[in-house]
Amino acid sequence: MRFRRFLAAWLLCVAATCAARDPAPRLVAYFPFWASYSHGSMLSDAPAERLTHLIYAYADLRADGTLLPGDRFADLVKIQPGASGALRQGNYALIPGLRQRNPQLKVLIAIGGWNWTRGLSDVAADPARRRHFVASALAFFERYGFDGIEIDWRFPVVGGHPDAVRRDDDLANYQLLLQELRHGCDARGGCQIAITLPPQPAMRAPGDYRALIAPVDFVSLIGTDFHGAWSPRTGHKSPLHGAPGIAEAIDALVAAGVPRGKLVPMLPAQGVSWIGVPAPNHGLDQPHRGAPWGTWDNEKTGPSGTYTLAEIARMAAEGDFVRYWDDAAQAETLYSPVRAQLISYESPRAFSAKLDFVDRERLGGIGLWEVSSDEPGSAGLIGRAYRHFHPWQAAWLGLREEAPLSLPWLTALATLAAAVLALAWRLRRRRRRALHGELITRDEFAAILATLPDDLRLAAHMAQCARSRGAALLPPAANARLQRLAGDSLALCAQLQPLADSVTPRRLRPAGxxxxxxxxxxxxxxxxxxxxxxxxxxxxxxxxxxxxxxxxxxxxxxxxxxxxxxxxxxxxxxxxxxxxxxxxxxxxxxxxxxxxxxxxxxxxxxxxxxxxxxxxxxxxxxxRQPQLLSELYDVASRRDKLQFIRADRGYSGIHASDLASPIHITLRLRALRLYFDDSQLVQVHRSYLVRPGAVEGVRRARGGVELLIGRHAVPVARPYLSSLKQRFPQWFLLCDS
Missing domain, CATH: 3.30.450.40 (GAF domain)
Structure with a gap:
């Protein structure tokens, strides 16, 4: 009886919790097309099972309102593995595979952004261009399989990029554009419409935001860049509270008429860093000497100070950095007095505070820029948000991910093993057939011709012997055939003998x-x-x-x-x-x-x-690949300063004595080995290439040994140990035997 009462009370609590939020919170993530280049990421890696919306940035909006793919190679041409390992051409072709993993997922195309907003004002201001834009957008959805669009206009009236066109009536025209787009979507049978808004009041022009938002499904609040490499002083990249922070921006938008249920704070899966930062206040709100080279920076981009969460976690583990929590801002930083470097990032504690804020304020969900910078699975920000909003589903999904050897996987592995064995048997059979049936060379033919007359005489003799011994037993037809074989052999021998005597075969080449x-x-x-x-x-x-x-x-x-x-x-x-x-x-x-x-x-x-x-x-x-040349230059130009290269999640980190932190390239280790021989880079682990001259010694470690390189210890995998001892015995002289 008590159990029934407890169960009924528990079900009522669950029902009340579910009813308290209607609709369910959105989990929105972004994938920019350039991640396919600089990050080496694939759209198919996006955590589709945990998302409600995936936004692909960006498409190209032409001056006449035509919508086109933003990067034709990444969007439509680049070959990438999709569902079940099948190859697909372009990121757009991977969208159906994402929906197979999550049929409820909505995939939107984004337009605008800091560098792509130039034509939005002109299109919104012209009725003919607005109509053409709506028709082009709907056709774009149908052709490439998108469920809607996000308009990332930066920023109506006030402007953003120096080249962006702006007008005093941008907000009014924007409202007309969104209304016409909504009418077009409804006539089509429905589509999702989202827009972005900035948190800084100076970037939001006064206007009727209630009417502006009415045709829109949700609004992404750009909470990713309160401070960056451009800031004169250090600060929090994404504070919950501040002057303003995300909370203050939400309050202002709600006061302006934006419904809470449509507001989705967009948070960063990237951190920002500054160097030359003095120690007061643990480096926060201090002047600096600029940004260091970030995770994907190169000579073209220059140093941005932008790091992925995985790279920040590795830097924090090196011991130079200390964590500092800002209780007022509800944000966390890392500061290294040795390096005079500050990192602001979305730590688990800061992210949890924002999730609680979304719950408390009954907001429309949470977003993440961008998925290729997040950590995979349940350890990433998307994984944490999914676990926060959907604890039971997250537990089940985590179980499936952590226990892959279920019956379907075992069946697939068994099928694969059988296929491999069958292929090996076929290759061996083909090789045997080739060995027995391959064409002979001219020299081999000359050698055969030189001995052929003797072989023919022997054949004639054997035919005569068989005929004489079995004449009484053989049928007349067989006896006649042996007679003909002996005669033909002797006749052919007489014809070939002069040719054989004249042939002097060249030296036969040995097999192989x-x-x-x-x-x-x-x-x-x-x-x-x-x-x-x-x-x-x-x-x-x-x-x-x-x-x-x-x-x-x-x-x-x-x-x-x-x-x-x-x-x-x-x-x-x-x-x-x-x-x-x-x-x-x-x-x-x-x-x-x-x-x-x-x-x-x-x-x-x-x-x-x-x-x-x-x-x-x-x-x-x-x-024809400047990015590849640039990355090879990053490795080759360092020569004696290079220490090692480490592989991690689709990119490679270059560690060198002249770098305060590693720089990252998209070339994998196996690709680098095609361009650098073992005297320049030697593989010591599946995740490490080491410059031999940088190794200072070896020490014992748990389960093996490590190479000492500067302040780093690089693990040596057991399969490489024997060959390394033979090739580089000097490394192991000081290691305890």
Whole structure:
């Protein structure tokens, strides 16, 4: 009886709690297209199961009101893995996979932002452009699968970016634009409309915000940048309270007529840092000497001081930083007196205070800029917010994530193992068939021809013996066939003997020699960077081949007529060849051989030519990727100052003696190893590449050893330990045996 009463009371409490918030709180997260470049992130990594809304930033709004993809390569072209590992072309193509994971998820496209707001004022001010914008936006949703749009106008009337157009009647025109967009959405059958508003009063023009917000589903309050690298003094990046803070901005907007249930504070998953910060007040509200290089900064962006939460956690664990809680602002900072560096970030304690504030003020939910900077799973801010709003669902989701070896996973693994075994068996069978059925070279044919007359005489003798021994037992047809075989063998022997006597086979190449030659040529070619250097390397290589009588470099009369696919063009007699390709521009090689090429020899020489084309294409691709060149420069330019490179969540952190904190690049460790050999970077762990000259010693650690590099200790994985001891015995001289 008591249990029933307790259960009834508990159910009433749950029902009251659920009814206290209507609708359910929104969990909104942003994914900017440039995260696919600078962050090395994928849209498919977004925590779709924990979100109600995912906003993709940004689309491009043209002057006439046309909506187009903001970055065609990232949005529509870049190949990325989607659901179940299937490859998809562009981020937009990954949206259906997100909905498979969460059918309730709404995916919105954002326009505007600090750098993309220029045309909004012109479009909103012109009735014809407004109509065209609404039609273009609805068509955009249909074509690419979005559920709506967020308009991130920074900022009506007062302006933001120096190039942004602004008018005194921007707010009135904005209201008309939103009303027409709502009418278009309703006629379509519904879509989500969101806008952003700034927390600073100076960036909000006076106006009728109640009427402005009426057509809108929710409003993202930009609570991410109260202070940054541009600020003359240090401060909190996202304080709950301040002058103003998020709370004060919410109060002002509510007083202006914005419903609480539509307000969604947008919080940062990134921290900001300053260097040269004096110690008073633990570095808070102090002058500074600028921002350090952030997680993804490069020579083009300059130092922004922006770090991901994961990078901040690593820096805090190094011991130089001390945590300080500001009870008035409900915000947390890290300060290092040794480095004179301050970091402001969204700590778990500060984030919890904001979640409680959202509950207390009955706001519309919470947002996060942006998902690629958040930590994955339940440890990140999105994971904490989901656990706060939906504790039971979060517990179940966490259980599924932490216990992946359920029956479906075991079935999938078993299927994969069977597929691998089947593939291995097929490859082994194919190899055996190839070994027994491969084409012979000209030299092998000459050797066979030299011994063929003796083999034919033996065949004739065996046929005669079989016929004489079994004449009485064999049927007449078989007896006649043996007679014909013996006669044919002797006749063929008489015809081939003069040819066999005239053939002097060249030295046969040992098995595997041509493969070794190809590998040697590739090694020589990899040291060349210019087209002329590559062709000269090929000429030097061919000069040592006894099958090549002459080789010289030519220039094509008309490079435009050079075909794009054929790399080795043989003459009809197969004694001469021309090496040409579109990637070689006007450069060609003319080859003359000592004898007609066999099919196998043609494959070998064609492979040599393809090596040149492949390396040339790689260099051309590299030259067309300034981001890649910049990242390789970040590594190569440090030379003796480089310590190690660490992999983490899709990017690599460069640690060097001249860096107060690591800089990050999108190249993975396996990609870096293609550009730097073991004398420059050696792998000691699946997550670490180390410059050998930076290692100062080795010490024992729990379960293994660590390399001592400056103030860092880099773990050595057991599979690498044996080879490292052989190659670098000096590292281990001081380590206890």
């Amino acid at each position: 020699q041509e493969l070794a030659d190809l590998q040697r040529f590739t090694a020589q070619l990899s040291g060349e960077r210019s087209l002329e250097g590559m062709l000269d390397a090929m000429l030097r290589f061919l000069a040592d081949d006894d099958r090549v009588d002459a080789a010289q470099r030519l220039e094509a009369d008309d490079p435009a007529e050079v075909p794009g696919d054929e790399v080795l063009v043989l003459s009809p007699d197969r004694c001469q060849a021309l090496v040409r390709h579109a990637t070689l521009a006007d450069q060609q090689l003319a080859l003359r051989f000592t004898a007609p090429l066999s099919d196998t020899e043609e494959i070998y020489f064609r492979s040599l030519c393809n090596q040149v084309v492949l390396v040339r294409r790689q260099l051309q691709t590299l030259a």
